[in-house]
Amino acid sequence: DQQVKQNSPSLSVQEGRISILNCDYTNSMFDYFLWYKKYPAEGPTFLISISSIKDKNEDGRFTVFLNKSAKHLSLHIVPSQPGDSAVYFCAATPTGTASKLTFGTGTRLQVTL
Amino acid sequence: GAGVSQSPRYKVAKRGQDVALRCDPISGHVSLFWYQQALGQGPEFLTYFQNEAQLDKSGLPSDRFFAERPEGSVSTLKIQRTQQEDSAVYLCASSFLSVTFFGGYTFGSGTRLTVV
Numbered sequence: 001d002q003q004v005k006q007n008s009p010s011l012s013v014q015e016g017r018i019s020i021l022n023c024d025y026t027n028s029m030f031d032y033f034l035w036y037k038k039y040p041a042e043g044p045t046f047l048i049s050i051s052s053i054k055d056k057n058e059d060g061r062f063t064v065f066l067n068k069s070a071k072h073l074s075l076h077i078v079p080s081q082p083g084d085s086a087v088y089f090c091a092a093t094p095t096g097t098a099s100k101l102t103f104g105t106g107t108r109l110q111v112t113l
Numbered sequence: 114g115a116g117v118s119q120s121p122r123y124k125v126a127k128r129g130q131d132v133a134l135r136c137d138p139i140s141g142h143v144s145l146f147w148y149q150q151a152l153g154q155g156p157e158f159l160t161y162f163q164n165e166a167q168l169d170k171s172g173l174p175s176d177r178f179f180a181e182r183p184e185g186s187v188s189t190l191k192i193q194r195t196q197q198e199d200s201a202v203y204l205c206a207s208s209f210l211s212v213t214f215f216g217g218y219t220f221g222s223g224t225r226l227t228v229v
Contacts, residue, residue, distance in 0.1 A: 004155070034217060043117070043204055044156065046217020089155050100169060101218075103155030 003027045004092050006104035013111055019077040021107050023090030026071065030092035034101065035064060035075050038087045047088075048075070080111045115139075117221035119205050125227045126195045134190045134224045138207030145188050146218060147180055148204040156204055162188060195228045202226075 005024045013019045023033075031052035036044035050057040050064045050073070057064050063076045077084055087108050091101040118137040126132050138145050144163055148156035149172075158172040164185040173180070177196075182188040192199055202225045206218035 036217070036220075041222065043206070043220030043222050045220070049217065091155075100158045100161065100172070101156075103157070105153065105155050 001026075002105070003030075004090055004102050004104040006088075006090055006107050008107050009105070010108040010110070013080045013109065015082055015111055015113050016079045019075075019080045019084065019109055019111070021075040021077075021088050021090075021109065023073045023075075023104055024071060025073075025092050027092070027094070027102070028071075029094040030102070031095050032093050033064070033066060033073050034091045034093075035062075036089045036091060036103075037084075038089060038106070044089055077109075080109075082111050082113065085109055085111045117205055117207050117219050119203075119221035119224050121224060122222065123225050123227075125229060128196060128228055129194050130228075131191065131193045132195055132226065134192075134203050134226070136188045136190070136205030136207075136221060138186065138188070138205070139209070139219060140186075142207035142209045142219075144208040144210065144218075145182055146206045146208075147188070147190050148206065148220075149174075150202045150204055150223070152201070159190070159203075192226075195226075197228050200226055200228045 034049040035047040037047050038044045048059050048062050050066050066073045087106045089106045090104040120135045146161050147159040150156040160180045161169040162182040177193045179191045202223040204223045206220040208218050
């Protein structure tokens with residue numbers, strides 16, 4: 001069973017606009033969440049994370065929002081740039097077991113000119 | 114080195130063959146992880162080392178999979194009697210912190226294994 005779900009396999013956004021990538025989870029034990037970005041033929045690169053004690057974390061153009069009651073998080077990229085075109089993975093872990101990340105299936109973001 | 118290095122980048126194995134995949138973590142990194150990423154899926158956890166100790170191997174899919182990190186640096190993932198379902202990208206990641214501190218891992222570029 002998919003404990004972390006990214007229901008949109010792909011997303012296309014114009015340069016300069018906002019990209020919103022969504023992620024849902026089912027395991028109530030998850031309380032730390034991460035986003036990774038992956039280019040072809042490269043490993044995933046850590047982007048931003050959020051603990052369940054917060055509902056928002058911001059780093060430059062990237063903001064992650066967490067809605068614990070809905071078991072939903074989202075990554076906002078503003079403004080989107082062509083270099084943001086990649087596959088984005090959401091990942092989650094329970095406290096104390098940071099060794100084992102559970103990943104979603106990814107969303108391919110295409111930022112068009 | 115500057116990053117996590119994995120070798121080989123690509124491996125084609127005949128069904129039934131044994132393979133060994135190598136991971137060189139970032140120097141000084143305490144924690145090392147192996148993940149398996151099948152086509153169109155997200156990475157799935159295989160195993161975790163803290164220094165030379167294998168603290169979690171709950172993700173290894175069968176007893177054909179074996180991982181070691183004898184001196185607390187380089188790690189090898191061995192797959193015996195490969196099957197077609199083993200075809201995937203095998204990702205290694207490392208972190209200088211122990212498991213109790215959160216943060217992003219640094220992933221290598223992976224080894225793409227194709228079993229024919």
